[in-house]
Amino acid sequence: MDTDPLIGSIARATEPIRERLHEYRRKIDAENPSGDTQVAADDWADGLFYEEFVDAGFVGEYASEERSDVVDVGDGYGLTIDPLDGSSNLLSNSVTGAAIGVYDAPLPARGRDLVAGAIVLFGSYTTVTVATDDGVTRHVVSDGRVVDRDPVAMPDRGDIYGYASTRAETSDDLQAVLDEVGRTRKVRYSGAMVADAAQLLTHGGVLVYPARSSAPEGDLRLQYESNPVAYIVERAGGASSDGTGSILDVEPTNLHQRTPTVLGSPELVDRVAEAIPAEQ
Structure with a gap:
């Protein structure tokens, strides 16, 4: 195009x-x-x-x-x-x-x-x-x-960490991985996903918008947010996941559907995605 x-x-x-x-x-x-x-x-x-x-x-x-x-x-x-x-x-x-x-x-x-x-x-x-x-x-x-x-080319490994949830809404396995990943990285969570994505593209790292009890389908909308930003991240050398595979492979069911979203450096995305509960 x-x-x-x-x-x-x-x-x-x-x-x-x-x-x-x-x-x-x-x-x-x-x-x-x-x-x-x-x-x-x-x-x-x-x-x-x-x-x-x-x-x-x-x-x-x-x-x-x-x-x-x-x-x-x-x-x-x-x-x-x-x-x-x-x-x-x-x-x-x-x-x-x-x-x-x-x-x-x-x-x-x-x-x-x-x-x-x-x-x-x-x-x-x-x-x-x-x-x-x-x-x-x-x-x-x-x-x-x-x-x-x-x-723009995202670093393979980076120091940015953002997490859109609370401990009370996260499984023990996922929280353990997030604690480990976040311990040695700078926290970047602004309340504007595009701002966190811009940090990610510049510095590398991982952003996590998981399914949780108050938002069982996640916070981000597939058509408007998750797909476009996952596309940008993957084209810049990063990875995306909904916990089962690339965001880009999620089948749309409606215009405003939401999906759990993990974005970032490939190794970190894989580590986080493996800890996401299969039943989400």
Whole structure:
């Protein structure tokens, strides 16, 4: 796939988001189709991305975490988006971003049908990390355009560790492995998965979003988050797992399904995945 239209659409959408995100930081009395409490920024950002992608000419289906159903917008790829990952961080002015998947198949689709994945990070500056089968590149975006870019290759072994759960919700075997892995690594868990993934791609390590008693199917949505980020991580030399195999092999059953997700350096992903209970 030619990623220039994808990156251009993302760059143009991120300019007003970066400038005006503070105006939409408060919660509203609503839930999205996945059951999460929305902030005003969720719908607003979704609308900005939708307008850009509809006009881009390569999108045939548009599916957002903030919308119940797929929107048919013409001929082209199926595009999924979490338009504001980490929106609960807005009141504390912590990091946020977006996750995007481009599928060459009707939605919902398997991760093996991805032709591109992207994560946007609103950090000290804005970056768009894009993966295709040819590799991964991080683009620095300013004023609606790309001003710099670098290739991305994740280290084989790394020092980042992130874990989205509590001890009370984790099996003894899994907790023992997590304690061992985390003992010699820096903890990185921001509440925005794309921010933790950006750390992972830079420094290597492992991120764990397991099934747990309060979220038996895991926290991350397969179409909008797990698939695109697993695709990026694997193309950068890392690995992914739902506890049984690559995230990219998970069969989709509905548009908003969730899945346990482990991402990172291959050796660490294997160690964690082996300790995940088979009955999850």
